[in-house]
Amino acid sequence: MTHTQISLTRFLIEEQRAGRINPELRLLVEVVARACKRISIAVGKGALGGVLGDAGEAGQASINVQGEAQKKLDVLSNEILLEANAWGGHLAGLASEEMDHSQPIPDVYPRGNYLLLFDPLDGSSNIDVNVSVGTIFSVLRCPEGVTTPDDAHFLQPGSAQVAAGYCVYGPQTTLVLTVGHGTHAFTLDREVGSFILTARGMRIPEETREFAVNLSNQRFWEAPMQQYVGDLLRGKDGPRGKDFNMRWVASMVADVHRILTRGGIFSYPLDSKCAPKGGKLRLLYEANPMAFLVEQAGGAASTGRMRMLDVVPSGLHQRVPVFLGSRAEVAIAEDYHRRHDAARAPA
Ligand code: P6P
Secondary structure: OOOOOOEHHHHHHHHHHOOOOOHHHHHHHHHHHHHHHHHHHHHHHHHHHOOOOEOEEOOEEOEOOOOOEOEHHHHHHHHHHHHHHHOOOOEEEEEEOOOOOOEEOOOOOOOOOEEEEEEEEEOHHHHHHOOOEEEEEEEEEOOOOOOOOOHHHHOOOHHHOOEEEEEEEOOOEEEEEEOOOOOEEEEEEOOOOEEEEEEOOOOOOOOOOEEEOOHHHHHHEOHHHHHHHHHHHHHHHOOOOOOOEEOOOOOHHHHHHHHHHHOOEEEEOOEOOOHHHOOOEEHHHHHHHHHHHHHHOOOEEEOOOOEHHHOOOOOOOOEEOEEEEOHHHHHHHHHHHHHHHHHHOOO
16 A cells, blocks of 8 residues: 555544544444455355355255345355444444344444444345445444334434445455445455545536346336336437447446446336335345435435435335436436326326
């Protein structure tokens, strides 16, 4: 690390010195970052580490609360985050995509003022084919006077988050973080073992020519989504008057990182398959942290019909439709939904 490089530790100390975070939140972020380094090492070993493939014994798949087959790395990543966060005294409780219910910090350790929620390894279906995956996390305050938090205490709107971030395990291992004062990226220097500040104050371009959606679901989408994407595909011959490019990694962390870096719009909308569950992506530990990061970078995040960070959660594993990215493009997607709903509203 050269003298001009700023480590995550120095960045957090300077945020604390500026009064933007307190020592407990600084410790929380450092602990999560250290856990992400361990996950990065495990992910990077792949087949050599015996960590690929599905979890479970003797051919019996291990199914999580989402009804999804767990990968070995899903389970390992979850265990790494649980162990790393148990003893520090910064958390009162935590919740994970991989656990049915939230967990208070064990009685043997002191409890702190924060709640941590995470998807320990998002996009895990990509692991076995060596495509980028990532860890997503969200930090809330534990409600005043609550010493043993339960699921209900985690049901806070995304606007209540005090910090959020993800770590993308790709060609680089990069931690992207907000504590409510901009969105910043830190790239792991594997030789030193430190995250180094490589982008301070990321900004998403207002406009874009790039959209990210799983087009194979097109026939299942709601009408406004079909029309919105249909107009994107018509390009300069259609009402948008310009051609668009498409990307779909099927790993939210990788798609969002691209959008934070060069703009775009990401969408996992309602479709007739996932609508009964409310959507595909989870509100508390996928959509909300990504929405916080994106808004802090000048972008927008929405369900298609309302600001994501205003959604009042009704369940720990609640799912929502997601539109996020370049602010002007998200507004256009919302307008397709608004016009559709208005045309069908009772006179
Ligand atoms: P599909 C990964 O499983 C995930 O939760 C997100 O990371 C990703 O954006 C989405 O699901 C991919 O879904 O239906 O394209 O496989």
